[in-house]
Amino acid sequence: MPSVAIAGAGLVGALNACFFAQKGWDVSVYEFRKDIRTMKHVQGRSINLALSQRGKSALEAVGLREYIVNQGVPLYARLVHNKDGKTFSRQPYGKPGEHIVSINRRHLNEVMITQAEKSPNVKFFFEHKVKNVDYEKKQLVVQCTSQPSRIPTFGTRAASQDHGEIHVEADLILACDGAYSAVRRSLMTIPRFDFSQDYIEHGYVELNIMANNNKFAFEENVFHLWPRGHFTLIALANRDKTFTVTIFAPFSEFEKHMSTTEDVLLFFEENFPDAFRLLGKEHITETFNRVKPQPLVSIKCSPHSFFDNLVLMGDAAHAMVPFYGQGMNCGFEDCLVFSETLEEHDNDIASAVRAYSEKRVNDAHTINDLAMYNYEELKDLVNRNSYKLRKKFDTIMNMIFPKSWIPLYSMVTFTRIPYSEVIERRKRQDKILSTLLTTASAVAFIGAFMGMFSNRAKFGF
Amino acid sequence: MPSVAIAGAGLVGALNACFFAQKGWDVSVYEFRKDIRTMKHVQGRSINLALSQRGKSALEAVGLREYIVNQGVPLYARLVHNKDGKTFSRQPYGKPGEHIVSINRRHLNEVMITQAEKSPNVKFFFEHKVKNVDYEKKQLVVQCTSQPSRIPTFGTRAASQDHGEIHVEADLILACDGAYSAVRRSLMTIPRFDFSQDYIEHGYVELNIMANNNKFAFEENVFHLWPRGHFTLIALANRDKTFTVTIFAPFSEFEKHMSTTEDVLLFFEENFPDAFRLLGKEHITETFNRVKPQPLVSIKCSPHSFFDNLVLMGDAAHAMVPFYGQGMNCGFEDCLVFSETLEEHDNDIASAVRAYSEKRVNDAHTINDLAMYNYEELKDLVNRNSYKLRKKFDTIMNMIFPKSWIPLYSMVTFTRIPYSEVIERRKRQDKILSTLLTTASAVAFIGAFMGMFSNRAKFGF
Numbered sequence: 042m043p044s045v046a047i048a049g050a051g052l053v054g055a056l057n058a059c060f061f062a063q064k065g066w067d068v069s070v071y072e073f074r075k076d077i078r079t080m081k082h083v084q085g086r087s088i089n090l091a092l093s094q095r096g097k098s099a100l101e102a103v104g105l106r107e108y109i110v111n112q113g114v115p116l117y118a119r120l121v122h123n124k125d126g127k128t129f130s131r132q133p134y135g136k137p138g139e140h141i142v143s144i145n146r147r148h149l150n151e152v153m154i155t156q157a158e159k160s161p162n163v164k165f166f167f168e169h170k171v172k173n174v175d176y177e178k179k180q181l182v183v184q185c186t187s188q189p190s191r192i193p194t195f196g197t198r199a200a201s202q203d204h205g206e207i208h209v210e211a212d213l214i215l216a217c218d219g220a221y222s223a224v225r226r227s228l229m230t231i232p233r234f235d236f237s238q239d240y241i242e243h244g245y246v247e248l249n250i251m252a253n254n255n256k257f258a259f260e261e262n263v264f265h266l267w268p269r270g271h272f273t274l275i276a277l278a279n280r281d282k283t284f285t286v287t288i289f290a291p292f293s294e295f296e297k298h299m300s301t302t303e304d305v306l307l308f309f310e311e312n313f314p315d316a317f318r319l320l321g322k323e324h325i326t327e328t329f330n331r332v333k334p335q336p337l338v339s340i341k342c343s344p345h346s347f348f349d350n351l352v353l354m355g356d357a358a359h360a361m362v363p364f365y366g367q368g369m370n371c372g373f374e375d376c377l378v379f380s381e382t383l384e385e386h387d388n389d390i391a392s393a394v395r396a397y398s399e400k401r402v403n404d405a406h407t408i409n410d411l412a413m414y415n416y417e418e419l420k421d422l423v424n425r426n427s428y429k430l431r432k433k434f435d436t437i438m439n440m441i442f443p444k445s446w447i448p449l450y451s452m453v454t455f456t457r458i459p460y461s462e463v464i465e466r467r468k469r470q471d472k473i474l475s476t477l478l479t480t481a482s483a484v485a486f487i488g489a490f491m492g493m494f495s496n497r498a499k500f501g502f
Numbered sequence: 503m504p505s506v507a508i509a510g511a512g513l514v515g516a517l518n519a520c521f522f523a524q525k526g527w528d529v530s531v532y533e534f535r536k537d538i539r540t541m542k543h544v545q546g547r548s549i550n551l552a553l554s555q556r557g558k559s560a561l562e563a564v565g566l567r568e569y570i571v572n573q574g575v576p577l578y579a580r581l582v583h584n585k586d587g588k589t590f591s592r593q594p595y596g597k598p599g600e601h602i603v604s605i606n607r608r609h610l611n612e613v614m615i616t617q618a619e620k621s622p623n624v625k626f627f628f629e630h631k632v633k634n635v636d637y638e639k640k641q642l643v644v645q646c647t648s649q650p651s652r653i654p655t656f657g658t659r660a661a662s663q664d665h666g667e668i669h670v671e672a673d674l675i676l677a678c679d680g681a682y683s684a685v686r687r688s689l690m691t692i693p694r695f696d697f698s699q700d701y702i703e704h705g706y707v708e709l710n711i712m713a714n715n716n717k718f719a720f721e722e723n724v725f726h727l728w729p730r731g732h733f734t735l736i737a738l739a740n741r742d743k744t745f746t747v748t749i750f751a752p753f754s755e756f757e758k759h760m761s762t763t764e765d766v767l768l769f770f771e772e773n774f775p776d777a778f779r780l781l782g783k784e785h786i787t788e789t790f791n792r793v794k795p796q797p798l799v800s801i802k803c804s805p806h807s808f809f810d811n812l813v814l815m816g817d818a819a820h821a822m823v824p825f826y827g828q829g830m831n832c833g834f835e836d837c838l839v840f841s842e843t844l845e846e847h848d849n850d851i852a853s854a855v856r857a858y859s860e861k862r863v864n865d866a867h868t869i870n871d872l873a874m875y876n877y878e879e880l881k882d883l884v885n886r887n888s889y890k891l892r893k894k895f896d897t898i899m900n901m902i903f904p905k906s907w908i909p910l911y912s913m914v915t916f917t918r919i920p921y922s923e924v925i926e927r928r929k930r931q932d933k934i935l936s937t938l939l940t941t942a943s944a945v946a947f948i949g950a951f952m953g954m955f956s957n958r959a960k961f962g963f
Contacts, residue, residue: 221691229690229699230682232797237698238690336693 042066042162043390046181046211048171048224050074052150053355053372054217058157058165059103060380068163069209071183073170078151089277089285090149091116091264091366092142093454099373102380105156109149113142114278120263126314131263132432135451136439141264141366143277171218172206173227179348180208181224213390214351215379217372220340222357228347236342241362241416242291243272244334250319252282258319259284267313274313286316295334305329337362341409346398349391352379359405364415365453367408374457375401400459407460411453434474446470503527503623504851507642507672509632509685511535513611514816514833515678519618519626520564521841529624530670532644534631539612550738550746551610552577552725552827553603554915560834563841566617570610574603575739581724587775592724593893596912597900602725602827604738632679633667634688640809642670642685674851675812676840678833681801683818689808697803702823702877703752704733705795711780713743719780720745728774735774747777756795766790798823802870807859810852813840820866825876826914828869835918836862861920868921872914895935907931 045061047054050072061068074080092100092113100106117140118133134140157163168187175182184206216224228234250258257278259265265276265284272290279285290299299305309317309325317325340360345353355372379397386393418428435448447456449470452463506522508515511533522529535541553561553574561567578601579594595601618624629648636643645667677685689695711719718739720726726737726745733751740746751760760766770778770786778786801821806814816833840858847854879889896909908917910931913924 226687226690229687233701235700237700239696239698240694 043212043388044069045213045215046071046209048181048214048216048222049218049355049357050150050154050165050167051217051219051355052146052153052369053357053376054215055150055153055157056099056103056373056376057215057217057354057379058163059105059153060376062157062160062163063103064380064383065162066213068157068160069211070157070163070165071169071171071181071209072165072167073186074167076154076165076167077147078154089279089287090144090146090369091277092144093366093370095367095374095377095457096370097142098457099377102377103156105152109144109152110142112148112152112280113144114261114280115140115142116262116264116277118263119266120260122265122267122313122315124269124312124314126318132429134264135448135455139451139455140262141454143279145279169207171216171223174214174216174224174347174351175208176228176231176348178208178210179214179350180210181214183207183209212350213394216351216353216357217355218357220338220356220360222353224351225342225353225357231347234342234344237340238360239339240336241339241413242293243289243416244292244295244336245287245289246295246328246332246334248286248288248320248324248328250276250284250286250316253319255282257282257284265316267316269312272312274316276316284319286320289337290334292334292336299329302326302329339409339413341406343402343406344398345402345405346394349394352394352397354379358401359409361409361412362416363412364418365408365412367412367453371405371408371460404460407464408453411460411464435470438470504673504849505530506674506676507532507670509642509675509677509683510679510816510818511611511615511626511628512678512680512816513607513614513830514818514837515676516611516614516618517560517564517834517837518676518678518815518840519624520566520614521837523618523621523624524564525841525844526621526623527674529618529621530672531618531624531626532630532632532642532670533626533628534647535628537615537626537628538608539615550740550748551605551607551830552738553605554827554831556828556835556838556918557831558603559918560838563838564617566613570605570613571603573609573613573741574605575722575741576601576603577723577725577738579724580727581721583726583728583774583776585730585773585775587779593890595725596909596916600912600916601723602915604740606740630668632677632684635675635677635685635808635812636669637689637692637809639669640671640675640811642672642675644668644670673811674855677812677814677818678816679818681799681817681821683814685812686803686814686818692808695803695805698801699821700800701797702800702874703754704750704877705753705756705797706748706750707756707789707793707795709747709749709781709785709789711737711745711747711777714780716743718743718745726777728777730773733773735777737777745780747781750798751795753795753797760790763787763790800870800874802867804863804867805859806863806866807855810855813855813858815840819862820870822870822873823877824873825879826869826873828873828914832866832869832921865921868925869914872921872925896931899931 042065044067045057047057047068047070050058050070054070054072058068058070092109097106097110100109116134118131121130121132123129154165158165166183166185168185170184170186172182172184174180214224216222218224225236229236252258259276259278261278261282267274272288272294274286274288276284276286298308305325306322309320338360339362340356342353342358345358354375356368358375359371361368361371378401379393382397382400383390383393386396432448435446438446439448439451447466449463449467452458452466453460458466503526505528506518508518508529508531511519511531515531515533519529519531553570558567558571561570577595579592582591582593584590615626619626627644627646629646631645631647633643633645635641675685677683679685686697690697713719720737720739722739722743728735733749733755735747735749737745737747759769766786767783770781799821800823801817803814803819806819815836817829819836820832822829822832839862840854843858843861844851844854847857893909896907899907900909900912908927910924910928913919913927914921919927
């Protein structure tokens with residue numbers, strides 16, 4: 042069987058391990074952290090994720106869908122909280138029943154590692170930091186941070202050891218080592234490798250609302266949203282009846298209005314009165330004293346594949362701002378698309394790797410742009426009438442043409458239509474809508490014009 | 503005196519060494535190549551450069567302007583070669599006398615190194631590869647490739663040596679290590695560091711036209727240009743009466759029409775008949791057998807400064823496509839602007855470093871974009887009537903308003919107006935021009951309308 046070396050045992054790395062475990066390949070996964078299943082606290086990104094169709098399809102393919110979905114909390118709508126702390130507006134995500142699932146990141150990751158490890162052909166090497174790619178030799182350079190290393194015990198071949206660095210040889214290398222991917226960084230000088238990383242002006246801070254007598258403090262099956270122009274608060278329910286609450290604001294806003302305890306309490310009380318009461322003064326104070334706002338980055342690159350045997354996947358290929366809830370879903374779909382592509386190419390690694398990149402780069406760029414666009418939407422748009430009107434129009438059109446007119450959000454969230462096709466379809470919808478509007482206003486204009494003559498007096502001339 | 507460690511002894515690194523030599527600082531320069539003054543062949547970028555006002559001003563400040571300019575060939579105009587190989591059109595760069603100077607890269611680099619080395623406070627360490635920045639300690643990590651290293655002999659302090667790596671400490675670190683800057687690469691994971699590298703679809707191959715009986719084969723004081731839509735040939739004169747000729751074409755075009763000897767000769771003969779005769783079949787064949795088309799990258803990043811003591815300059819901060827001839831000029835102006843900023847801040851490194859980045863990032867982004875825009879222009883635009891008309895209009899306006907209406911190319915090339923202000927001024931010009939055109943067409947329309955009634959017969963009704 043061919044061998045695959047995976048950099049990173051995060052969500053995408055662990056899911057890839059499940060995929061290749063199933064295929065019977067020799068799988069070795071190198072992860073610089075300790076085994077998260079043995080850790081008390083896991084540092085890093087948000088603990089909250091929203092699983093949608095693409096992610097579910099990928100989990101389905103490795104037999105984990107049902108189990109994972111049952112561990113989550115379904116969310117059917119956005120619930121917008123107004124500034125008075127009392128009134129709300131509700132926006133369903135899709136048709137009745139359509140929903141996303143709020144999932145705990147750590148739990149999901151643990152389940153996938155355990156699932157992959159059930160196969161005797163899969164080995165995880167924790168505390169093994171992937172340092173770079175030796176691209177003369179097409180090898181992964183790994184450093185063990187807890188001597189002695191157990192490589193090679195299985196699967197891929199340790200080609201050499203030097204200065205504590207181990208050169209790992211494999212038929213296929215999957216770089217799933219996240220937004221700050223060491224593998225990708227070592228490819229930066231390869232000619233014609235396009236790359237960009239853009240930080241947005243917003244940062245975020247995560248807080249928690251505790252369960253209230255073992256009950257959810259807010260309605261649990263909605264995505265709570267406090268859009269306030271250039272800053273926004275969100276809250277997602279967890280299975281343990283807590284809520285993970287995140288505030289997004291420009292760094293300048295954090296500095297200006299949230300740098301002292303007094304200021305931050307006042308800021309929350311004024312802008313999010315209902316959330317403020319449930320978060321509590323003490324928790325807000327403690328959190329803002331402990332953590333700094335974290336930055337948000339958008340990463341694009343092209344190609345996603347190199348040397349006929351290396352693929353970048355997940356955040357390593359396309360870290361995105363979190364405002365479309367597609368970061369993990371896109372990463373999971375990467376695994377599924379690559380698995381499908383390998384099958385289409387009869388497991389010919391070189392041709393599958395090339396074909397994957399050709400297909401996937403465009404899709405990744407598209408969802409990256411959409412996430413950035415939704416950044417605007419979450420900030421403010423959801424409260425605008427034009428946005429609500431369009432949403433209503435899309436819903437009606439979808440009722441008339443259920444297959445051909447699917448609202449943008451639904452195409453992204455509830456289908457596996459390739460992201461790049463999603464945007465093409467949206468453009469066609471926009472064109473039709475604009476034709477309709479032009480026609481309608483022409484009709485209205487002619488109507489008004491005719492009316493002018495029949496009702497001159499009305500207009501005063 | 504404070505110490506400065508410079509990564510790279512290329513054009514920008516060597517010029518910085520001259521600036522700080524003059525200031526009396528302790529200067530050490532780390533360059534991975536051997537001393538180019540002792541080398542037979544220097545691998546790397548184009549040997550041809552066009553020096554314009556910004557570069558000249560920087561050289562002036564270190565007392566090298568006159569010497570360097572006298573070693574170059576002045577160019578007063580573009581000479582466009584038509585496809586028949588016989589007819590031309592001439593486009594002066596500016597007012598009579600205004601010119602750029604064709605300079606040999608290697609010679610320029612050597613002169614600057616020699617000039618800097620005259621100061622006893624400057625030391626060049628060749629065959630010392632800058633590997634990265636240790637940003638906990640704010641030190642440059644350098645590896646000597648020819649043992650034993652002579653560090654520390656002067657100036658900056660070698661903080662420690664380990665595994666052949668030397669940690670260099672200095673009050674100021676200037677990263678001038680080029681488009682593939684190792685320093686910049688080691689800063690990639692710093693939060694809120696925006697970065698992009700974009701390769702254009704064009705690559706280039708460099709050729710030479712020999713002197714003809716010790717005479718220039720073409721007119722020497724013009725920039726020769728063969729614009730052919732999506733590919734272009736250029737030629738610049740050298741002091742030794744040769745011409746450096748560069749073909750720019752999409753990689754796909756190189757593959758399609760220049761991959762066999764037969765094809766490439768046919769391609770040159772058809773598209774550039776006059777250049778073809780002078781280049782000669784043998785030289786074209788030999789060159790295309792020996793070298794592959796080289797890629798062209800555009801790099802932007804922000805900020806340009808880090809930790810209060812490190813600055814990225816030249817291509818390390820803003821590699822650009824070569825179509826405005828401003829890569830070196832912008833890099834040289836970096837040195838001048840930084841020197842001026844230090845003086846404005848009474849040599850307070852931390853505040854100068856911050857102020858420099860705040861000012862310079864915008865200018866660098868602007869010239870980067872302009873170079874990309876000129877990529878279009880060089881390809882085709884120069885032959886279009888709209889372009890020629892605008893050029894004429896700008897020339898006339900400049901005669902009427904010599905200070906306030908300077909053509910775009912002239913502002914970039916013959917002034918030190920900050921690039922970002924250049925583009926603001928151009929926008930104002932465009933606005934005025936569009937108002938004039940609207941007014942003119944309104945007048946023309948009214949004129950025609952009035953005429954319609956007085957000359958109905960003419961229009962046939």
